[in-house]
Amino acid sequence: MADTTHTFASETPGASGALPDGIAEILATRPIRLGTRASPLAMAQAYMTAAALRARWGLAEDQVELSPVVASGDKITDRPLADVGGKALWTRELDWSLGGGTIDLSVHSMKDVETIRPEAFVLAAMLPRADVRDVLLGSPSIAALPQGARFGTSSPRRAAQIRMIRPDVVPVLFRGNVATRIGKLQSGEADATLLAAAGLDRLGERLTGIPSVRLETEVWLPAPSQGAVGIEVRRDDAPMRALIGGIDDAPTSACVMAERALLEALGGDCHSAIAALARISGTTIHLRAVLYSEDGAQHVAGDTTFAASDPGAPALLAAELLAKAPETITRLFNPR
Numbered sequence: 001m002a003d004t005t006h007t008f009a010s011e012t013p014g015a016s017g018a019l020p021d022g023i024a025e026i027l028a029t030r031p032i033r034l035g036t037r038a039s040p041l042a043m044a045q046a047y048m049t050a051a052a053l054r055a056r057w058g059l060a061e062d063q064v065e066l067s068p069v070v071a072s073g074d075k076i077t078d079r080p081l082a083d084v085g086g087k088a089l090w091t092r093e094l095d096w097s098l099g100g101g102t103i104d105l106s107v108h109s110m111k112d113v114e115t116i117r118p119e120a121f122v123l124a125a126m127l128p129r130a131d132v133r134d135v136l137l138g139s140p141s142i143a144a145l146p147q148g149a150r151f152g153t154s155s156p157r158r159a160a161q162i163r164m165i166r167p168d169v170v171p172v173l174f175r176g177n178v179a180t181r182i183g184k185l186q187s188g189e190a191d192a193t194l195l196a197a198a199g200l201d202r203l204g205e206r207l208t209g210i211p212s213v214r215l216e217t218e219v220w221l222p223a224p225s226q227g228a229v230g231i232e233v234r235r236d237d238a239p240m241r242a243l244i245g246g247i248d249d250a251p252t253s254a255c256v257m258a259e260r261a262l263l264e265a266l267g268g269d270c271h272s273a274i275a276a277l278a279r280i281s282g283t284t285i286h287l288r289a290v291l292y293s294e295d296g297a298q299h300v301a302g303d304t305t306f307a308a309s310d311p312g313a314p315a316l317l318a319a320e321l322l323a324k325a326p327e328t329i330t331r332l333f334n335p336r
């Protein structure tokens, strides 16, 4: 018989500590309001954030509340995101709520958050990063894809990466949430697709009957910020900054900030095919990145190792990559 004694952090006496200044006064009148998109994945991530906040500060169930907003990006599912307004479609409605004070915090998939954010907000915390890998669905390997396979994606990165390895593969437009895309694969709209392991894991997707493989980062880098959930707060809201700062996973924040600094220096947008991943060991960050031409026929890769205290290093890698990239790649970027 297994030992059934468990200790939960939230039950450890004193583990939660005193609330940051000003929070008790807010809780006397209303709950903490977490803004989130309404998609199943966004809701799962917001639940995780609420649970982490309650555990960290010893808050009751009803002291943290979710406030779902339907994002424009969730209403338009028949065109590539890049053609209809880009990443702002995911953040616009949440930004209005946060700026207007009807929510205290916005929970985001960091992958969907523009590199340049309103000056009034701060990304004050990230949850521990999930599995960063992309998952190939519909085939047990890239090599096993049938000749001329139809590959469902709306991501320039994923389309370029697959065609670099398999130029015969034909991209077909795939949008919608995770369940929608799995449904499209199962109904035969494509032979294969790619999804983030983080999303599948957080939704508890079983993928029954679908051959799949998690692609190792040595051979297949994910999107910058993939697998990271970030929480934004108004810059002038000191109590909420302290509250949310209490659940920040510092290694995740350091890596994701490095990937975002690279993206910002490159001037990448939804049309640019860029893969990047930072890993941290102690205070040393290792950042790898690959830029692709649209058809994947050309690519440039590079990496850099730097002290976490050196915020300029990702921009140097960006400059080095652009300097050696052919015009088919540089034209996809607007470096700053």
Ligand SMILES: NCc1[nH]cc(CCC(=O)O)c1CC(=O)O
Pocket (backbone or CB within 6 Å): 109, 110, 111, 112, 178, 194, 195, 196, 197, 198, 199, 225, 226, 227, 228, 229
């Ligand atoms: N662009 C949609 C999106 N934004 C974040 C995730 C997955 C979760 C994550 O990367 O944290 C997904 C779905 C996907 O790419 O499969």
